[in-house]
Amino acid sequence: xxxxxxxxxxxxxxxxxxxxxxxxxxxxxxxxxxxxxxxxxxxxxxxxxxxxxxxxxxxxxxxxxxxxxxxxxxxxxxxxxxxxxxxxxxxxxxx
Amino acid sequence: xxxxxxxxxxxxxxxxxxxxxxxxxxxxxxxxxxxxxxxxxxxxxxxxxxxxxxxxxxxxxxxxxxxxxxxxxxxxxxxxxxxxxxxxxxxxxxx
Amino acid sequence: xxxxxxxxxxxxxxxxxxxxxxxxxxxxxxxxxxxxxxxxxxxxxxxxxxxxxxxxxxxxxxxxxxxxxxxxxxxxxxxxxxxxxxxxxxxxxxx
Amino acid sequence: xxxxxxxxxxxxxxxxxxxxxxxxxxxxxxxxxxxxxxxxxxxxxxxxxxxxxxxxxxxxxxxxxxxxxxxxxxxxxxxxxxxxxxxxxxxxxxx
Amino acid sequence: xxxxxxxxxxxxxxxxxxxxxxxxxxxxxxxxxxxxxxxxxxxxxxxxxxxxxxxxxxxxxxxxxxxxxxxxxxxxxxxxxxxxxxxxxxxxxxx
Amino acid sequence: xxxxxxxxxxxxxxxxxxxxxxxxxxxxxxxxxxxxxxxxxxxxxxxxxxxxxxxxxxxxxxxxxxxxxxxxxxxxxxxxxxxxxxxxxxxxxxx
Amino acid sequence: xxxxxxxxxxxxxxxxxxxxxxxxxxxxxxxxxxxxxxxxxxxxxxxxxxxxxxxxxxxxxxxxxxxxxxxxxxxxxxxxxxxxxxxxxxxxxxx
Numbered sequence: 230x231x232x233x234x235x236x237x238x239x240x241x242x243x244x245x246x247x248x249x250x251x252x253x254x255x256x257x258x259x260x261x262x263x264x265x266x267x268x269x270x271x272x273x274x275x276x277x278x279x280x281x282x283x284x285x286x287x288x289x290x291x292x293x294x295x296x297x298x299x300x301x302x303x304x305x306x307x308x309x310x311x312x313x314x315x316x317x318x319x320x321x322x323x324x
Numbered sequence: 325x326x327x328x329x330x331x332x333x334x335x336x337x338x339x340x341x342x343x344x345x346x347x348x349x350x351x352x353x354x355x356x357x358x359x360x361x362x363x364x365x366x367x368x369x370x371x372x373x374x375x376x377x378x379x380x381x382x383x384x385x386x387x388x389x390x391x392x393x394x395x396x397x398x399x400x401x402x403x404x405x406x407x408x409x410x411x412x413x414x415x416x417x418x419x
Numbered sequence: 420x421x422x423x424x425x426x427x428x429x430x431x432x433x434x435x436x437x438x439x440x441x442x443x444x445x446x447x448x449x450x451x452x453x454x455x456x457x458x459x460x461x462x463x464x465x466x467x468x469x470x471x472x473x474x475x476x477x478x479x480x481x482x483x484x485x486x487x488x489x490x491x492x493x494x495x496x497x498x499x500x501x502x503x504x505x506x507x508x509x510x511x512x513x514x
Numbered sequence: 515x516x517x518x519x520x521x522x523x524x525x526x527x528x529x530x531x532x533x534x535x536x537x538x539x540x541x542x543x544x545x546x547x548x549x550x551x552x553x554x555x556x557x558x559x560x561x562x563x564x565x566x567x568x569x570x571x572x573x574x575x576x577x578x579x580x581x582x583x584x585x586x587x588x589x590x591x592x593x594x595x596x597x598x599x600x601x602x603x604x605x606x607x608x609x
Numbered sequence: 610x611x612x613x614x615x616x617x618x619x620x621x622x623x624x625x626x627x628x629x630x631x632x633x634x635x636x637x638x639x640x641x642x643x644x645x646x647x648x649x650x651x652x653x654x655x656x657x658x659x660x661x662x663x664x665x666x667x668x669x670x671x672x673x674x675x676x677x678x679x680x681x682x683x684x685x686x687x688x689x690x691x692x693x694x695x696x697x698x699x700x701x702x703x704x
Numbered sequence: 705x706x707x708x709x710x711x712x713x714x715x716x717x718x719x720x721x722x723x724x725x726x727x728x729x730x731x732x733x734x735x736x737x738x739x740x741x742x743x744x745x746x747x748x749x750x751x752x753x754x755x756x757x758x759x760x761x762x763x764x765x766x767x768x769x770x771x772x773x774x775x776x777x778x779x780x781x782x783x784x785x786x787x788x789x790x791x792x793x794x795x796x797x798x799x
Numbered sequence: 800x801x802x803x804x805x806x807x808x809x810x811x812x813x814x815x816x817x818x819x820x821x822x823x824x825x826x827x828x829x830x831x832x833x834x835x836x837x838x839x840x841x842x843x844x845x846x847x848x849x850x851x852x853x854x855x856x857x858x859x860x861x862x863x864x865x866x867x868x869x870x871x872x873x874x875x876x877x878x879x880x881x882x883x884x885x886x887x888x889x890x891x892x893x894x
Contacts, residue, residue, distance in 0.1 A: 339465030434560030
C-alpha cells in the first residue's frame with residue numbers, strides 16, 4: 230500500500246518511524262512472520278531499503294498439515310518481499 | 325489502483341486526505357483489516373509512505389475454519405502491503 | 420493496465436476524466452465494488468493519487484457461501500489497491 | 515509486458531496507436547472483457563493513462579456456474595487494472 | 610524479469626531486438642499465446658511500449674475442459690500484460 | 705527481488721554479470737525453464753532489458769498430467785516476465 | 800517490502816549489508832531456497848541489482864508429492880524474482 234505524502238502539513242513529530250524500529254534491532258533478536266506459514270527468529274546483522282535482511286543463528290519454523298518443521302541455519306539473506314510482520318526481540322512461535 | 329492527477333483544475337479543498345487520517349491516529353488505537361482473514365488492533369506509534377506501521381499493545385486475530393486464534397504482542401512492525409482497510413479508534417472484531 | 424500517451428495529437432477535449440468523477444463525489448455517497456466479493460457504500464471525505472479513500476457512515480457487504488455479512492463502521496481508510504469499480508451516488512447491492 | 519523502445523530506428527509510421535483507438539471511442543459504445551469472467555458494455559466518457567474509464571449506461575455481465583448475472587448501472591469509474599481486451603463499438607456478449 | 614544493462618561493454622550488434630520483430634509485423638498476421646489458455650490471431654495495426662496491441666480481423670481461441678470456444682472480432686485493443694509469447698506470421702492453434 | 709547497490713565499496717571485479725552471459729548466447733542454443741511447467745529450446749537472436757527474447761527454431765515443451773506436448777515454431781518473441789532460469793547451450797528436457 | 804529511508808539519522812554503521820553478503824559469495828557455494836518447493840546449490844559467478852544470478856556446477860532439487868527430483872546443470876542464469884532466502888556456503892537440503 231502506498232499513501233501520498235503530498236499536500237499536507239508537517240507530520241506528527243512524536244512518531245517512531247519503521248526504519249528506526251528496524252535499525253534499533255541491529256545486533257538483537259527479531260521474530261519475523263512471513264506471508265504463508267513460515268516464521269523465523271534470528272539475530273539481525275543488516276538490512277537495506279527493500280528490507281532484505283542479513284540474519285545469524287537463525288531458526289526457521291514451517292507449519293504445515295504434517296506438523297512443524299524446524300531448520301537451523303548459521304547465516305542467511307532473507308528476501309524482504311514476503312515479510313508480513315516483525316517482532317523486535319521476539320523469541321519465536323514457541324515463546 | 326492509481327489515478328492520473330494531471331489535466332484537471334484544483335481538487336476539492338474540503339477533503340480529508342488519507343495521510344491526515346492516519347497521522348491523527350498516532351498515539352491512539354487503530355483496527356486494521358488485512359487482505360485474507362487476519363485483523364489487528366493496536367496503538368499506532370508511527371508509519372511511512374508505504375504505510376508500514378509501528379504498533380504497540382497489539383492483538384492479532386486470525387479467523388480460520390478451526391476458529392479464532394488470538395495473539396498478543398508488545399510491539400511490531402507491520403508490512404503495509406497487505407492492508408485492506410483501517411478503522412481509526414476501532415476496538416477490533418469483538419466490538 | 421497502462422497506455423502510452425506519447426506520439427499522439429491532443430486528446431478528445433470533451434472527456435470526463437476519472438479524477439473529475441471522483442472529485443465530484445466528495446461529500447456524497449459512493450458504492451465501491453472490490454475485487455472478490457466485498458462491496459462498500461459510504462460518504463467520500465477524501466482520496467489520494469493511489470485512490471486510497473477516506474469514507475464515513477460506511478456499510479460493508481461481504482457475500483460468501485454462508486450468506487451476506489453486513490458491517491457498519493463510522494469512519495475508515497480504504498486501500499485503493501483492490502477497487503474493481505465505483506458507482507457515484509450508488510446505494511449498494513440491495514438497491 | 516514492457517518492451518524496450520531504445521536502440522531502434524523510427525517506428526512504422528502507418529500504425530494505429532492504442533491511445534488513438536481508445537480516444538476515438540469517446541462518446542461511443544465499447545465492449546470490455548475483464549480478466550476472469552466479467553464483461554461490460556457502456557458509453558465511454560473519458561479515460562486516463564492507467565486506462566481507468568468513466569462509462570455511462572453500463573451493462574455488467576458476470577458469467578458463473580450459476581448462469582449469467584446482468585447488472586445495469588447509470589455511471590461508473592472502472593479500474594483499468596483488470597482489463598483483458600476492448601472491442602470498440604462492441605455490443606456485448608449477446609451480440 | 611529485468612536485467613541490469615549497466616557495467617558491460619557494447620552489446621552484440623548482430624541482434625534482432627524484440628521491438629524490431631514486433632515493428633515488422635505491422636500490417637501482417639500475428640499469433641499471440643496468452644498466459645492461461647487463450648490464444649488470438651489477427652492483423653497487427655499498432656502497439657505501444659506496454660505491448661498493448663491494436664488488432665484487426667481477430668479470432669480468439671479459448672481452450673477449456675468444455676472444448677474450444679472460437680470468437681471472431683473486427684477490431685480490438687489487447688492489454689499487453691498477459692501475453693506469454695508471439696509468433697510473427699502465425700496462423701493460430703489449428704495450423 | 706531487488707537489492708540496494710548503495711553504501712558499499714566496489715563490487716567483486718571477477719564476476720560474470722547476468723547480462724554478459726545472455727549476450728554471449730546470441731546466435732547459440734539456449735534452454736529456458738518458465739515458471740509453471742513450460743520449457744523452451746531455441747536459438748537466441750536478441751533480447752532487451754526486460755529479457756524479452758527473440759528466438760528461432762524453437763521447441764516448446766508443455767508438461768501436464770496428460771503427458772508432454774511438443775510444439776515447433778519458426779520464430780517467436782517470448783515475454784521475459786515468466787522466465788525462471790536459463791541454461792546457455794542447453795538442449796532441452798530430453799537431453 | 801519497501802521501507803522509507805527518509806527522515807532518520809545515520810543508520811547503524813556496524814551493519815552487514817545484504818549486498819556485501821552476496822558479494823562475498825562470489826566464487827563460493829551458495830544454497831538458494833525459492834518460493835515454492837525448489838532449492839538450488841551452486842557456485843556463484845555473478846549477480847546484478849535484480850539479484851539475477853550466474854551459477855555454475857548447479858544442483859536443482861524439486862520436492863513434490865512424487866518425491867525429490869534432482870537435476871544437475873553446468874551453468875545457469877537464475878531469475879532473482881522468486882528467491883525466498885540464500886544460505887552462503889550452504890550445501891543443500893541433504894546437508
